[in-house]
Amino acid sequence: MKRVLRNLGRASWVQHLAGGTAAEFLRLVWWTNRFTLDPPEIYKQIEPDMPVIVAFWHGQHFMMPFLKLKAYEAKVLISRHRDGEINAIAAERLGVGTVRGSGDHGTSFHRKGGVAAFKSMLKVLEDRINMALTADVPKVSRKAGLGIIMLARESGRPILPVAIATSRFKRLKNWDRSVIHLPFGHGVIAAGDLVRVPPDADSTMMEDFRAELEANLNEVTRRAYTLVGRPDEDGHA
Template sequence: MVQKTTRWTFEPGDLASTLESDAPVILSLWHGQHVFVPIGWPSHLPVAALVARHADGEINAVALEKLGFGTIRGAGGGGDQRKLIKRGGMRALRGMVRALKGGTSIAITADVPQVGGIVGEGIVLLAKLSGRPIRPLVVVTRRRRHFNSWDKATLSLPFGRGAIVLGDTVRVGPDADEQELENARLAVGDALNRAHARAYQITGGDVWVDRHG
């Protein structure tokens, strides 16, 4: 209903062809702002989402598959590498690398679960191992409801104006050292916030506030 009843502005105007030329890409998302991103993804391009292995994840997996997304199960994209290994994240990481090298884009919430607004190590490690670019993708509507949850979740509402914004590219070299990975991690957060700020500006209403955990 949101997709059908909203007047959308795309930035860039050739967003679909830009994604097609860049694909496969790593779509970076903020927790709480990710629910409507499937509206912005071109339906003809293969994509899979990382979904955590818990009860909420099961609900997300079913919804994503109904929307045409594949799923890769495992730990989230945040946290340190020891936690990634403990929670099965390294298995998921290998699965995402295989998918990207096979031509399937990956959608991943970049920030640390239960913290929000702080990018974890997982997404930049994925970019290093796969050689694929990171691109923020934001879907926002003017009519929206905000929740006082840990992730500051937003629910888009129908019958209004909307924006679908593709953010700046972040690349990580295959030989990136620890400092370069840290720089890329910070760059992903900045790119996500800039893309959200632009989408909120286009749609009007309340202003996007950068999140810092």
Template sequence: MRFGTGQSAAVAGRALYAYLAFVQRTTRFKPALPGIRPWERSREPFIALTWHGQQMLSLAALDGAAEIAILTSLHFDGAVVATVVERAGFRAIRGSGAQSPRKIKTKRAIPAFFEMREALREGTSLVLTADVPKLARVAGKGAIQLARATGRPIYLFAAVTSARVDLDNWDRASIALPFGRGCVLWSEPLYVRRAADEREMGLIALDISTQLDELHATAHRLLDRRR
């Protein structure tokens, strides 16, 4: 049987969703402190960020959240992730950030930005990866621009498990495995002033990079203590 690209992505997405659900069921997550997760703090929609290579347990981090949209790329892997997102009961927004003017159009960067802005204004929270495209663990300004335009807070999160395979690829991805111990950490909210200029946004991006690295390091230390 031959499948088109869309059918293949849907089949792969269903399989990936089943695997992620299995990992979540068989992972013993460290109990989260009450009131730490963004949707427990207030009803205000938010922007959630993690590193691209550490996003595999995002559904576990969002357990209990409602009205969530997740940005996925236009590539085949983005179509796979979109299927996972929709099977989890969330909304997929297709598009991705770009640095060159030529790629801004082909990656649907501007329409995706407007769609995300409207989602936030209508009460839907967003989940994005923080990295500059193809530059691992260096935060870009896309989420910061969204926060500036909407007044919504940015929350950073780390979702890690002791059972995993760490890859030596561009985003230093971790593949979560079942039957491990897990930990999800959330940061304090970060607000961006509407009057923030490019310099201020650049400093915020540096702070996000530092905080995300620290959150992941802390989550791994907490798992190591539980051995």
């Protein structure tokens, strides 16, 4: 039975149905929550620095397509996994382009298409398009990896830490404690300070910037949840 369900999940029509349904549910959440920005002038403030690398925690990612305004192009990194295919279909339906592959720079980097994805992300940024991706080490929630720091160093583009929180949500019991946002509440899109990685950053500096990004993402996530009146209860921040 498990094999049948697994094969069914790989069917293109099933993935498109799931992706389309997810996109429309997220659109409902967006339309029925009153979202505010923190800081209020975030887009005007970062516009001179665009394109930027938008960083967020895994499990906090479902509403991220709504960061994109029509005036600003953006793409998002999504894995090649079966669940990633559904996420990619949903993102593209919501108007966000995708780069497929892994942001991991560990042992499985080549196998997961990491090298090709890294080059694609550099090209996206060279084309003056904002690039969004999760900052976590794979399967380790809220521990920033070096991949996104390497992307900032090689591209010369700053990293913008972002978090989105809503007053009504369900938290799953998976590795990243994924948050499913719910309709009919209020929400916050919060942004932190830009993290700028110089092109000559050595390994020690890279680790310092990695730690800085991790701290900034934890702070902006706590702030977003505080502003909607809910504690950030996942135990990592």
